[in-house]
Amino acid sequence: MAPLDKKIKKFLKNSIRIAPKISDKGELAELRTGLVSQYPQTRKDAIKQTIKQMTLGKDVSTLFPDVLKNIATNDIEQKKLVYLYVMNYAETHPELCILVVNTFVTDAQDPNPLIRCMAIRTMSMIRVDKILEYIETPLRKTLQDDNPYVRKTAVICVAKLFQVNKILCIELGVLEDLSYSLSDENPMVIANAIASLNEIYSLDETAVKLPELISRHVDKFLNALNECTEWARITILTALSEYQAKDTMDANNIITRVKAHLQHVNPAVVLATIKVIIKNMNYMDAGQQTELIQKKISSALVSLMSTPPELQYVALKNIRIILEKYPEILTKELRIFYIKFNDPLYVKLEKVEILIRLVDPSNLKQCTLLLNELKEYSMEFEPEFVSRCILGLSQLGIKYSNEKFIQKVLDILIELVESGQNSINDGCCIAMCNLLRHCPTNASMSKSICSLLNSWSSPVTLLQQDSAKCNYIWLMGEYPQYFSTLGDKINEFVENFTGESTLTQTSLLITVVKLHNTLEGSVLQNVLELATHETSEVDVRDMAMIYWRCLSIDDSSALVSQLCNLHAPVIDSTIDKFTPEVLEKLLGQLGTISSIYFTPMDDSMRKKLQHQNIIKGKHLDELQDLAKNELENKTNDDILLDFDSESVNTAANQTQNNNLLGDLDDLFDFGTSSSTTNGNSSTGSAAEGISQLSLGNNNSDKTSGTADSNTQDLLNLF
Amino acid sequence: MPPNKLESRKVITDSVYLRPWIKQMAKDCYRQNKEIARPIRNAVPKLKNVDHNNLGSNTAILRNKRHFMRITKFYKVENYVIHASIRDCKPILSRRYKDDVPLNAIDKFQKILLDTEEESSVVPPCITHNGIQYLFVQHNDIYIVALATSLATNIAEIFTFMHKMMDILSDYLKTVEEESIRDNFVIVYELLDEMMDFGIPQVTETKMLKKYITQKSFKLVRAAKKKRNAARPPSELTNSVSWRAEGIKYKKNEAFLDIIESINMLITQKGKVLRSEILGSVKVKSRLSGMPDLKLGINDRGIFTKYLDGNNIGVPMDESEISSSKGNESSITSGGSSKNKTNIELEDLKFHQCVRLSKFENEKIITFIPPDGDFELMNYRLNTMIKPLIWCDMKVKVHSKSRIEIFCNAKAQIKKKSVATNVEIIIPVPDDADSPTFRYSHGKIKYVPEQSAIVWKIHTFPGGKEYAMSAELQLPSINDGEEPKFKRPVQVKFQIPYFTTSGIQVRYLKINEPKLQYKSYPWVRYITQNGDDYTIRLS
Known part of the structure; x- marks a missing residue:
């Protein structure tokens, strides 16, 4: 026992604080004085100050040696501060860290688990080979630590080390230790080990045999599931969703074991559970049991609707995917997806998507309910929402597919147009044309639509969207008899020809050719010239060329009349669908970012991603430009080569090239490299559109029909 | 969408705030001194028209947070954590968990967000830019942003985590705003390190974090117990009961149950219910010593029978009756005369992680070891059609x-003996209305121009009663010839204590602490209130 006065002295010394001296040498000098002060409290304050400056973005790396002196302390708070500082500069000034390596090694054997963790965590993050040389013993020791808290940190360190220095990590053989951790008695360690392995697997598939490890430990995982934190549950469930069940029994067993988690309060746990169940449901025969499970999934999905808006958004996107596989899953829950007036816009839009898909087309009562609901929404304020609802009205009409019902939809649309809101004209125009294309034989309907749209004095200025203009132009070509000032309207569009987008140009070209007999003056000549000389769009130019040639061949009247009498095919649905392969992939990726964009990741993309990471994100901008330029050049070369032959194939090629370019853009947005199928797959119908278009180009007879029928679908692509 | 702009909202100038007040003064004056002539409405000078083109002074713009407030962003990720302020576009604080995201990526967030907003008013909570995913959640004027590079990132997990993190920060900092984060950045860093490692969420139980997050409070602990020199991660952290520490002691052992039902309802003006749901939540405040094991019995038929395919309904029912009739010193038994009739079916039960889910799945019994303090034990949703509890018959005439x-x-359409309290009926009016006059039998009415609404507050509203009001507002005589628009629904807020719409009742709450064997006191309260969407549509 120290004498009392000594104790008092020590206490005073420990708690004394010296106000920093104002010196003219600047802030850094001030901090430095603080850091080497003989009073612990003052030193601590100085470290805090230093870190504060660091957080504010000032470079305080020159203080490194002085801060470091404070690392050898029993005061855990101070130690944490120093580690915080070191960790920060470990990224930018790795060379300085060599100075601390000894402390790291000692701290990794500290009796306090918290310090052991900090040491190992920091060490594994420093990208300096000298330091990494020392990591072997501490890492091995901590992986076998008595304390699960240390073990759970250590297993993650393996992944960190792998990322920093793959070769060393393999040499040390810690990956084997990591695999053993999957059999740990502590569920949190297991979860972190999975996460860590998953990370390594995504960096290099050859390093660990993840799928094999998972299938060997399925039982272990299922047991751990009930005893760990919510986050660990997510990790374990995600791993389980990677597992291929051996047979029906196996699948059944998994479903039974995980289904309780549909009732977890954490929405991410619920989604992960759904993913596992859906994967295993493939193995089961349809029957009472599947129905029961679907019912459970259904109510779990519904409950996700009472979460914060961001999560609702994720849930809605995922519901859209699930619905396509199991369309009957939520039919009774339509009302849940009614819009709340305080929903954020992005949630509202997604809800409309779900409502349209959910409604049962054999149930008149439900359809009518939804119709009234959508009508109500169409009178809201936000233009994006309103136009989505208007489109929704037409989708609903087409889905129910009954003339009386469609008439009702049409009445609502007409009422909306007459209410005089300019911003909804686009939407209404598209919606009405879609309805008309669904039942092209209904004369009274076409008459009422045309007479309404005919009353617009200047559609060119009134309509803003390309697809709206396309539809309007298509309508004029299809029903010229209902338009009173047809010539003027077309002339107005033609005047603007060069300023319009490809789509509008194409449809204008088609319509003018179609009507060339009835139009006065030199409109046809005019348009053909504009389309061949004034546009840079190869699609338009080639199409114009073909038409021109057709028209100028001797005794081409049969061909021309055939061209002019083509009609757009009847549309059965305007609701986007995924292709089966895309759907299957998306189902396996529920809850991930790719499920939000409907862009499934496949393995080749994963690999490419790694390459990009290696090239480092910083230069991504330049790389992107570079790649684009190169591709553009290539495309141009192609054109030059084929230019003379003037064959229809050029057009087809071109489309694909353009398409590739578009994809590339998309893909770069997602940080992944190109693979042609992916851009398309996000909208199944768009892909279809493309194939039809190129088909159309190969066979000039079909051109007018398919090209404009897909105008809208095409929009999705470009 | 092309640049369709909404008409700028017309908003009354500040001077309108004075108007009801002037009138009140005049009225008081009149009351006191009857000789003075009644003030004429026109005596109040006409308002000047507001120049809507001058956006700078447009209060709608000023009130719109997006336009000028400082948006502070904050953090996180798979890889990264940020607090940024949109105004000076610097993150408040950020944490990198992995180094696959370039250092400067977060600085671009402000620009990306503003660009997206400019392009369209649909701003989803995830934006892609240059191969980096920006996921964000807004909290007051702070954004929490998570950056990720991989499309395989579990977005549901990240959003949940960010919300959780906000809860935890609120716990620590009381109010989460730029200042409080800057003042406590060391704690925040420490929390971020403990909550997530290498992009993998770790521990998010506040009670447990508090045990070993050392800053500030740590000093006090140390002064008290000098010997135990350092904070250590509590051993329970990695146990299967990761949410409760050992050795908790209370003098009086109590557990409080709050059953709160929020009603969401959408009603047409004619009184037809379009949608209605009950969102129930059972909140527990536990002040119990040791490691108590709790068993909750409620009169939910669903819990006992829903998943049993109906062939052996009898068995579990008996069990529930036995246990409730056994009800000993530490259980509540509610009057069970009409037990079978009042059993209800709960849909979508969701439990706190402390509830043994497998036990519930197999035996339909809710058992748990509660965390210390307040938490939500379970929530449920009932999708039944109910008639409006507070119904407003609205008539609006626009001249x-x-x-x-x-x-x-x-009208309060509830049982005679129940009373609705704090009823607020919020009726929207056109933005440019002014000079309101009211007549009403009960409560208080206020015109709130900044919400463009009149608010009718009724403190107590006994069941079966009917109250009426009428209001008249002046509209500006000059407008652009369009019908005034106020297509927002009427909102109703209320609370009805001692009442649940679903009829859910707690039958018993058994508290059993195997070691300490103390006497404990369970309490239960019921309340029904409006949800965030109890609205009546005006057609």
Whole structure:
């Protein structure tokens, strides 16, 4: 026992604080004085100050040696501060860290688990080979630590080390230790080990045999599931969703074991559970049991609707995917997806998507309910929402597919147009044309639509969207008899020809050719010239060329009349669908970012991603430009080569090239490299559109029909 | 969408705030001194027209947070954590968990967000830019942003985590705003390190974090117990009961149950219910010593029978009756005369992680070891059609270019012995209305121009009663010839204590602490209130 006065002295010394001296040498000098002060409290304050400056973005790396002196302390708070500082500069000034390596090694054997963790965590993050040389013993020791808290940190360190220095990590053989951790008695360690392995697997598939490890430990995982934190549950469930069940029994067993988690309060746990169940449901025969499970999934999905808006958004996107596989899953829950007036816009839009898909087309009562609901929404304020609802009205009409019902939809649309809101004209125009294309034989309907749209004095200025203009132009070509000032309207569009987008140009070209007999003056000549000389769009130019040639061949009247009498095919649905392969992939990726964009990741993309990471994100901008330029050049070369032959194939090629370019853009947005199928797959119908278009180009007879029928679908692509 | 702009909202200038007040003064004056002539409405000078083109002074713009407030962003990720302020576009604080995201990526967030907003008013909570995913959640004027590079990132997990993190920060900092984060950045860093490692969420139980997050409070602990020199991660952290520490002691052992049901309802003006749901939540405040094991019994038929395919309903029912009749010193038994009739079916039960899910799945018994303090034990949703609890019969007459008349007849359609309290009926009016006059039998009415609404507050509203009000507001005589628009629904807020719409009742709450064997006191309360969407549509 120290004498009392000594104790008092020590206490005073420990708690004394010296106000920093104002010196003219600047802030850094001030901090430095603080850091080497003989009073612990003052030193601590100085470290805090230093870190504060660091957080504010000032470079305080020159203080490194002085801060470091404070690392050898029993005061855990101070130690944490120093580690915080070191960790920060470990990224930018790795060379300085060599100075601390000894402390790291000692701290990794500290009796306090918290310090052991900090040491190992920091060490594994420093990208300096000298330091990494020392990591072997501490890492091995901590992986076998008595304390699960240390073990759970250590297993993650393996992944960190792998990322920093793959070769060393393999040499040390810690990956084997990591695999053993999957059999740990502590569920949190297991979860972190999975996460860590998953990370390594995504960096290099050859390093660990993840799928094999998972299938060997399925039982272990299922047991751990009930005893760990919510986050660990997510990790374990995600791993389980990677597992291929051996047979029906196996699948059944998994479903039974995980289904309780549909009732977890954490929405991410619920989604992960759904993913596992859906994967295993493939193995089961349809029957009472599947129905029961679907019912459970259904109510779990519904409950996700009472979460914060961001999560609702994720849930809605995922519901859209699930619905396509199991369309009957939520039919009774339509009302849940009614819009709340305080929903954020992005949630509202997604809800409309779900409502349209959910409604049962054999149930008149439900359809009518939804119709009234959508009508109500169409009178809201936000233009994006309103136009989505208007489109929704037409989708609903087409889905129910009954003339009386469609008439009702049409009445609502007409009422909306007459209410005089300019911003909804686009939407209404598209919606009405879609309805008309669904039942092209209904004369009274076409008459009422045309007479309404005919009353617009200047559609060119009134309509803003390309697809709206396309539809309007298509309508004029299809029903010229209902338009009173047809010539003027077309002339107005033609005047603007060069300023319009490809789509509008194409449809204008088609319509003018179609009507060339009835139009006065030199409109046809005019348009053909504009389309061949004034546009840079190869699609338009080639199409114009073909038409021109057709028209100028001797005794081409049969061909021309055939061209002019083509009609757009009847549309059965305007609701986007995924292709089966895309759907299957998306189902396996529920809850991930790719499920939000409907862009499934496949393995080749994963690999490419790694390459990009290696090239480092910083230069991504330049790389992107570079790649684009190169591709553009290539495309141009192609054109030059084929230019003379003037064959229809050029057009087809071109489309694909353009398409590739578009994809590339998309893909770069997602940080992944190109693979042609992916851009398309996000909208199944768009892909279809493309194939039809190129088909159309190969066979000039079909051109007018398919090209404009897909105008809208095409929009999705470009 | 092309650049369709909404008409700028017309908003009354500040001077309108004075108007009801002037009138009140005049009225008081009149009351006191009857000789003075009644003030004429026109005596109040006409308002000047507001120049809507001058956006700078447009209050709608000023009120719109997006336009000028400092948006502070904050953090996180798979890889990264940020607090940024949109105004000076610097993150408040950020944490990198992995180094696959370039250092400067977060600085671009402000620009990306503003660009997206400019392009369209649909701003989803995830934006892609240059191959980096920006996921964000807004909290007051702070954004929490998570950056990720991989499309395989579990977005549901990240959003949940970010919300959780906000809860935890609120716990620590009371109010989460730029200042409080800057003042406590060391704690925040420490929390971020403990909550997530290498992009993998770790521990998010506040009670447990507090045990070993050392800053500030740590000093006090140390002064008290000098010997135990350092904070250590509590051993329970990695146990299967990761949410409760050992050795908790209370003098009086109590557990409080709050059953709160929020009603969401959408009603047409004619009184037809379009949608209604009950969102129930069972909140527990536990002040119990040791490691108590709790068993909760409620009169939910669903819990006992829903998943049993109906062939052996009898068995579990008996069990529930036995246990409730056994009800000993530490259980609540509610009057069970009409037990079988009042059993209800709960849909979508969701449990706190402390509830043994497998036990519930197999035996339909809710058992748990509670965390210490407040938490939500479970929530449920019932999708039944119910009639409106508070129903307002609205009549609105718009006399274009002159005035608008509103009649409202509110009725409490609840049991006679129940009383609704703090009832608020919020009736929207056109933005440019002014000079309100009201007539009403009960409560208080206020015109709130900044919400463009009149608010009718009724403190107590006994069941079966009917109250009425009428209001008249002047509309500006000059407008652009369009009908005034106020297509927002009427909102109703209320609370009904001692009442649940679903009829859920707690039958018993058994508390059993195997070691300490103390006497404990369970309490239970019921309340029904409006949800965030109890609205009546005006057609």
